[in-house]
Amino acid sequence: MTRRYRILAGLLLPGLLATMGLVDWARAQDAGIQTMTAEDVHRFVAENRGKAVVVNFWASWCPPCVEEFPAIVRFYQDYRSEGLEVLAVSMNSEDEIGDIQEFLANYDTPFPVYRAVAQDETFFEGISDNWFGEMPTTLIFDTEGNAVGMHKRQVTYEDLAAEVTPLLSPDNP
């Protein structure tokens, strides 16, 4: 195999494995805080079709993000068995990875946490036409992968319970 093909395989194989469901998103972050593109976020939602998905955008320097995080963790723990999936995407920059790790050390985060590959319009616009980088922002997707809710403020456990639990089904975890 030539060097060119080895590089190509290295670039394509992880994406192919993820598409085939052979890479566990949660385990993929074990090596550290990995980055995610806007397309990756949409792929995560698509791969979890059949589940309600909550995507939370946060940063360690965003006070309401820090305040809402425990509620999201608790909500996930209470409803994961009923078909809930959560993805947290940090908007911290690369030189703030230590801050992310310090923050996450306070929690036994049971869902995958990634860092946005860019912290500007290129990422915001890829996520939603209606998102301009405000934080905190939480998106809610139904079991078909449709975006059915968007919060551009701190969410509470009660907010999530009211909007997400109707999308869940205990028979379809």
Added chain:
Amino acid sequence: MSRFIPVFCLAGIVLMSGPALSQSDISGLEVGAPTQSIPVLDITGPYQGKRICYVCEFQDDPNVLAFFRDTGEETAKFIRQLNDLYLEHKDSGFKAVAMIVAGEDAAPWLEELNASLPIEIPLTVFRRGPRDVAVRLYELDPEVQNTFFVTLNRFVTANVAGIRPDEFNRVVEATADMLASR
């Protein structure tokens, strides 16, 4: 020759109005633009010494985001006036923050200012100075001394830039209009 007279007159008006035009500087986001989340280094506020996003902290509350190119007596006057504006409206949920674009070198000056006259609004600096990503995201003109965004629900309702301290009433009036529109 007579047909050139209007052209000369127009050219004269444009030349004479040059200084007047430059007094109403343009800097920052347009009215209606959303305010993005930017972390700044808090010098005197409740998150002193930490990187913090006051735009995030304020969420949907009415507020004024004030950007100053650098420190100095004029900036001190603006900060005092902004603090007075905050004190006048804080009971209605109004917030304000002052951000020095120049960067961390401004920290001792802000601490001294806060010590000389306790100021309730957070005084902060851009962590990377004029190269901070916030300069681009907020479309700040590095040549303009000051830029004030009056915002509500994370959208700019008024942009006042390049003013003198005796023109701060423009920020006061824009704030009153914004609060009245809620």
